[in-house]
Amino acid sequence: MYIEFMYSKELLKGTLSAIVLKLLSEEERMYGYEISMRVKDLSGGKILLKDGSLYPALQKMTHDGLLSFTEEQVGGRVRKYYYITKAGREKKVAYLEELRDFMETLSKVVFPQLNIA
Amino acid sequence: MYIEFMYSKELLKGTLSAIVLKLLSEEERMYGYEISMRVKDLSGGKILLKDGSLYPALQKMTHDGLLSFTEEQVGGRVRKYYYITKAGREKKVAYLEELRDFMETLSKVVFPQLNIA
């Protein structure tokens, strides 16, 4: 594919961690590439997480105690399976509440005719 | 007020221009301080545009041809009244469409139970 639709880079800011935590709260474990494919799928190809965003983010979240991982040999490669920690679950709730509230508030300002149900 | 609620700084990124263009598309003209008060009001005090964000943004948008302004003496002060240009109106439509689409898409990923009506 030559042209891939993507949103202004800025819009995604502050949402990546929320997305990762949300997905990992519903699966026992996922690896990075799997996460990016899942997001692409769920978003209808509209949110494409870049390697250069995702892998550093996963590392940071692990460092911050929100995630942990196990390494596994798959074929000739080592794959990192990430899972969410207890702290990660708490953070996820906080992030999603904030995100939800923000979207509602922003809607009031720019889309006053809309309701988020 | 000692504590003011605000969203994670990052969430607002990419939305400020859309907010400003939206407001100015509905008023003949507004000045910076007025815009920040209006946004505070419309958001129920949850979105507080900082001087350090708003004024540079207004300048940049003017430089980019989306806004224009007239200066007026008000009391002992010079006040800058901004108004939206034709290019600004077109950009506004594009920004709001993108924002709306992004919010819908993000909802599918993190709030699959919700619908934006």
Next chain:
DNA sequence: AATTAATACATAGGATGGTGATATATCAAA
């Protein structure tokens, strides 16, 4: 057999844009 695409992770450097701190100045209220 060789090349391309997909899978899988990593990192350095750069761009962006909002924040915090600071500055200036008027005017109203305490």
Next chain:
DNA sequence: TTTGATATATCACCATCCTATGTATTAATT
């Protein structure tokens, strides 16, 4: 007289995501 609201401005800083690049395996295509 001092505080708070009004009104604008600038700049160093920072967090986050992107681009580019690198490595390496495996499957599909040519």
